[in-house]
Amino acid sequence: MIGRVPCALALLILNVILVGCGVRRVDFNTPIHAQGVEFIRPGETTLQQVVERLGGPEDLNLVSDEVLAEFRWSTTRSASLNLGYLFRFISPVSPSMTMSGTGINIERLLITCDKQLVVRSYAFGKAEEHAFFEFWPF
């Protein structure tokens, strides 16, 4: 009996926390990490070899005698909390009081190649990781 009280209390707290809660995530392409590009040897590795391992670049541009290949991937996290749901416990009417936040991380890897499509150099773009829960919009 005593053991059931904390259990019920935990369930009640969990219920209050989760009520009106929404979590959304959008992933675009598989993230590329520094370890994943260690095989690239500038002056030796070809763009085709890179593409076979990492997938096709999202963008390709010709700049003077260089080919720029841009690989992009992103993670978008969004969370919302509708505090109005809590009124359902005490009121027949539940107003909408939603706090929500969205964090979009767009990351990229830029590879420069010569005209023969042999890699000259590569660099990662800088992106800061957003928090998983971003309810607080202020």
Added chain:
Amino acid sequence: MRSRENGGVMTSARKLFIYLLLGLIMSGCVVSRGRVGNPIDEQSLQQIEKGVTPRNQVVELLGAPDRIIQGNETDIFQYYYYDAKSPAIILGVFNIFSLNIKSDNLYVFLDKHGITQDLIYGKRTDGVDFTLRPWGK
């Protein structure tokens, strides 16, 4: 006789329990899928030869490009295809939604005479899945 009746009641109770459990698990489940463009036809791709296939044949095999990139005496035809799978659990009070998108990209390099110089093709859409993962990296 009674034992057979009991067995029948147990079976019905078990079935009911399974239906209820299934209903509980499936309730609020949403699965959807979206695509942009057409999948790149790999059979047609194999017919394109470097240094041989002209521009018009590339277009015959793959269709008009989605984008043309122009540079120093080189044109690049870009073909792309996006595939997205989205699982979600909508329980009204607590909702989880995931959207997983992956892309295929094909670039055909053409020289100033319109002959195929190079092909760059990367396929990712084989790996797009219905995994529900709102958390994690």
